[in-house]
Amino acid sequence: MAKDEKFIKLAKAILEEVGEKENIINAAHCATRLRFNLRDENVPNDEKIKEIKGVLGVIRAGGQLQVIIGQDVSKVYDEVCKIIGVKSNDMIDENNKPKEKITIKSVLNGILDVLSGSLVPAIPVITASAFFKMFAALFGPSMFNIISDKSDFYVLSTFVGDAGFYFFPVLIGYTSAKKFKVSPIMGILLGAIMLHPTFTGLVGKEFSVYGIPCSVQNYGSTILPIILSVWVMSYVERFFNKYLPSALRSVFAPAFTIVVMLPIALCVLGPAGSFLGNYICNGIIALGGISGFLGVAIIGATFEFLVMSGMHMILIAFLFQVFATAGHENFVAVGMAAATYAVAGMCLGAALRIKDSEQKSLSFGFLISLLVGGITEPGLYGVGVRYKKPLLGLVAGGFAGGLYMGILHLGHYTLIPSTNIIGILAFTGNGVSNLVNGIIGCIISVIVAAVVTYFFGFDKNDPIVKGN
Incomplete structure (x- = not known):
């Protein structure tokens, strides 16, 4: 009570x-x-x-x-x-x-709001799917080789793990419909239409919608095409709900909405969203290749500042799509892992340095919250932002861990959208070496962040570290 x-x-x-x-x-x-x-x-x-x-x-x-x-x-x-x-x-x-007056800032804010509102509710599904992919990676031939890739359990884990990613258009169709205040079932239907086997079987063939030429794409694992389509559908659905007589609305409003949306989604927004998504994903991959290990270190040092601004949702959105398309990611995800464990190190260093019993207990609580619950923000704001100078430890730890993992070109081969201790298993799927060095890199982030926070994160005369 x-x-x-x-x-x-x-x-x-x-x-x-x-x-x-x-x-x-x-x-x-x-x-x-x-x-x-x-x-x-x-x-x-x-x-x-x-x-x-x-x-x-x-x-x-x-x-x-x-x-x-x-x-x-x-x-x-x-x-x-x-x-x-x-x-x-x-x-x-x-x-x-x-x-609201339309400005670059308002447009960017709107994009962030939509991505957050559409992707965050889908994370539990992605997490569940990722665990099955992790089981296949851990116990299959690439790691411990306990089960054969022909065994029923391996096949089950693989297709269940792939399901959450392949059916992104259906999942995001639902969540974005909720965000845009469209009937959620209509968002699901539009996503299902874009993934129907008959439609995807037409890739590379001539096809038209009402005589309008259609560049058929495979929308499996994509995000932007369905978000753009549901956004437009929100206006179409509202139009029919507003102007159709109430006696006809329940039957004809959904049907007319889909009639109007078919050419818009399949001929215009789908291909445009697919092109834009692929362009951005390829850009992220190319940027990782150009910046190399230093780029991973920079992501590790700065990612939590993106979290503070809300800009991290853009990276996460396309990280999902990069992973679903390529099956692994060696740049953003690895830097994020280093940044996450740098927060843990910052909390640990603060807890060891602070003498005030209440604040010491809080810092340990933030550390446990991160390792068990996968929540970085209590530590980020409760220690880093509150005392300011511990952010030096955060930056140093993220950079050091990211540098180590970047030099070894480690990658995430199992997408686990969680920042708790289980998140380390994202390094499974490409041999034991990738996992072991991924763990070492995260430990480096923790140790460096803790040491820098302990020695440089507080003024010597600060009452909180001098005790009573």
Whole structure:
């Protein structure tokens, strides 16, 4: 009961600072953050929100006010929804959203918001699929060779693992439909149409939709084509729902929506999104090749700053597609691993250096939160941003671990979208050496970050490290 009261109190305090229900257009949450779309973004005082007990930090990104809570964010979000009287994932006010002046910043914020809203809900599916791919990699011929690649278990693990990635258009069709306020089942249907075996069998052949030439693509494992298509479908569906008589709407609105969307999705947005996605993915791969081991080290040193800005979702979105297309990734994912364990090292160094018992306990708690729950943000904000100088340890640890792994050209061959201790198993799938050196690289990140944080992360006269 005490815990429930804590979440209720925290939710009320946050709502009071953001302007209550009257100032909220929409509220959502991801793994660690409450995300508010506000009518008047000048109402909240970020510093006052940061002072609320239980709040780890505040970010404005993607057109949202993001309040960082940590692992208990879903419980706080549930209380927020109860207080303002809406169901989870419902738009609070979609009719009175103020028109925002179109600028480069607003467009970029919108892209970040869409990617986050479409991809984050799909992560549990990707995680489940990744575990099956990990089983096949660990116990199959490439690692411990316990099972044959002809065995039923290996075949089962392989196709179950591939399913989550191949059917991205269906999964993202659902999540992006929720984001764009389209009927989710229509998003699923559009994704299924783009993956139908008859359609994909037409790749390389002449085909038309209503006489419009169609460049047929294989949309398996793609992200952008379905997001773009569902975005346009949101306007088409709303049009028919608005203008068709209510007696005809339930039958004809879905049918007419798909009739209109077929040439748009299959002839225009699908090929355009596929081209853009491949172009960006190939660009990331090429950048990794050009920058080499130094590029991995730079990703390791700077990735957590992208997390603070919300820009990391762009990299993660295309990391998913690169992995689904190529089967491995040797640049961004490896640098991210180094950055993650640098956060762990920073928390460890701070916990060992700090004398204040409460803050020491918090730092150890942040470390455990990362290693067990896979959440970096409590440590990132609770230690790094709060005390500032420990960020030196974060940068040094990420750079050192990334440099080691980059020099050895290590890669992630099993996509495990988790930053907890199990995330190390992403290095499975390309022999024992890749896994062992991946673990060593992560340990280097931890040790370097801890040492730098311990010796250079705090002023000697700071009361928090001098004790009572």
